[in-house]
Amino acid sequence: AESFRNEWVIQVTGEVAPRPEGTENPGIATGAIELVASGASVLNESLTPPFYINEESDVEELLRMKYRYLDLRRPGMRDMLVLRHKVVKFIRDFLDERAFLEVETPILIKSTPEGARDYLVPSRLYPGSFYALPQSPQQLKQLLMAAGVEKYFQIARCFRDEDPRADRQPEHTQLDLEMSFVEEDDVLGLIEELYTALIDTVMPEKRVLRPFPRLTYAESMASYGTDKPDLRFGMEMADLSDIAVSTDFRVFTSAVESGGIVKGFSAPGCASYSRRQTDELIDFVKEWGARGLVTIALTGEGSINDLTEDQVRSAAARFLSLDQIKEIARKTGGDIGDMVLVVAGPGKTTNQALSSLRHEMGRRLELTDPDLIAFAFVTDFPLFEWNENEERWDAMHHAFSMPKYGTEKFIESDPSRVIGRLYDLVANGHELASGSIRIHTRELQEKVFEVLGYTKDEVAERFGQLLTAFEYGAPPHGGIAPGIDRLLMVLLQTDNIRDVIAFPKTQNGIDPLFGAPGEVDQGQLDELKLKVLAE
Incomplete structure (x- = not known):
């Protein structure tokens, strides 16, 4: 021995x-x-072994993925696999008890637009024709509703040929769920019940913010600058454009005059930040596209009402009156001892930079309680968004979502005013699920396709099977598709999706273990009538 x-x-x-x-x-x-x-x-x-197995040492990720069978022996990875199993088993049992039917849908289907590029599979029997791996079972689950399957779910594998990110993979797993004869409250209520019971069962040490708050898309963007806010802490944003236009600060006034916004929030207890620390924050927002950051430190003692000029520390102070600074502090919820952080510029860039800065300040100030899961529903997204590069309308989620009552009349005259019956589930700054009440009539679906620029021939080719099904008594229906991988990321407090998948791909879509993607021999190419062209 x-x-x-x-x-x-x-x-x-x-x-x-x-x-x-x-x-x-x-x-x-x-x-x-x-x-x-x-x-x-x-x-x-x-x-x-190329690294220690029985301890959680810091090992280079590429090495871990090359020897994934050894990495999965490590205690933390083993715990991840067990937790993932428990999560999926709980979901299946929960939905089975509520009369949902698990139905497997095809992996080899036809290429249809879903927002990303398809993975294509050439057909040997029909040279020049291709299958596509599903980005989601969207049309298939709607066809199941038309078939009379009133409550459907599956643990679905989905594939998207897009550039990987820390929270994305070329293939992912989602709970795909659809129900007939439902409204938004039915879907959201079911998901809240599912996730609350799930956390209580598989990770009882976690606390869940309940009931789940509901914010409209407009409210979320106004207060947090993002549609996936982290509600574990405050620091809500305020639009300061009305104050900005009355100042002598050209950075503020020019932003508003050019159609942009001035927006900010207060970071509690940060008035004592050094020049080096504020410079770090300025560099941070520049990485997110902002031209700069205005910091207003409210030092000393007392209240905002009694604030004096000597208590204000800011490079912009000479352009702002004391009353304007007080009003900025009040609107952002600032107090003595805090620092107000303000960005001016185009709306999209300003929101992106401030939202990222808010998350960064939450991390720096240790406000992101690791034991709290702050779920929330974000609702009422615009149905369409304008694609400036291609000068056309895109679907904000997808083309199959029902317009909100009262806004469908704008579909043809002003698509920007159409609100969708759309909803997302978010938690701790992550989007966990997207869903909607679906269109179930041919006439309305064709109107949406027309706004999106599809010709009648394209509609018939790509969506004919769904439109025909709508003509055979398809019921009203809706659903949602929570990501299993992202839920595991939240539960295990990791920002890296590769930590919660048994055999993931790298950031560049490479599988170091199997060496995929790889070349195939000429015989296989000949069978498929394919030829590889040199770049």
Whole structure:
């Protein structure tokens, strides 16, 4: 036994007996017994692993992925696999108890526009024709509603040929869920019940903000600059444009005059920030596209009402009256001891920079409670958004969402005014799910396709099967598709989706373990009537 090494597979024979009194270990499953060994043999030796297995040391990610079978032996990764299993099992049991039917939909389907590029699979039997891997089972689940499957779900594999990010992979797993004869409250109520019960069961040490707050898209963008806010802490934003236009500060006035906004929030207790610290924040917002950051430190003691010029520390102070500074502080919820952070510029850039800065300040000030999961629903998204680069309308979520009552009349005259019956589930700054009440009539669906620029031939080619199904008594229906991977990211407090998938791809879409994607031999290409062109 002295010659045994780490990771060797051994067989030990002996007698199982109770541990001597006082040596029991209730912290492990076998803590009440011990094996009195009478012999041992080696079943398989092991090479020296490229990293330590039995400790959570910091290992270079590419090395971990190349030897993923060793990485998955590590305690943290093993715990992840167990948690993932428990999450999926709970979801299946929960929905089964509520009369949902699990239906598997095809992986090989036809290419349809879903917002990203498709992964294409060439057909050997029909040269020049291709299958596509589904970005989601969107049309398939709507066809199931038309088929009379009133409550459907599946744990679906989805594929998107887009540039990977920390929270994205070329393939991901989602809970796909659809119901007939429902309104928004039915879907959101079910999801709140599911997630609350899920967390209470699989991770009872976590606290859940309940009931789940509901914000409209407009409210979320106004207060947090993003449609996936982290509600574990405050620092809500305020639009300061009305104050800005009356100042002598050209940075503010020019932003508003050019159609932009001036917006900010107060960081509690940060009035004492040094020049180096404020410079770090300025560099941070510049990385997110902002031209700069105005900081207003409210130092000293007392209240905002009694604020004096000597208590204000800001490069912009000479352009602002004391009353204007007080009003900025009040609108952003600032107090003595705080620092107001303001960005001026185009609306989209300003919101992106401030939202990212708010998250950064939440991290720096340790306001992001790791044991709190702050779920929220964001609703009432615009149905369409204008694509400036291509000068056309795009669907903000997808083309199959129902317009909100009273706004459908603007579909043809002013698409920007159409609000969709759309909703997202967010938690701790992550988007976990998107859903909507769907269109279920051919006439309305064709109007939406027309706004999106599809010709009649394109509609018939890509969506004919769905439109025809609508003519055979398709019921009103709606659903949602929560991501399993992103939920695991929130539960395990990681920003890296690769930490919650057994065999992930790298940031560049590479599989270091199998060497995928890889070349195929000429015989396979010939069978498929394909030719690889040199770049």
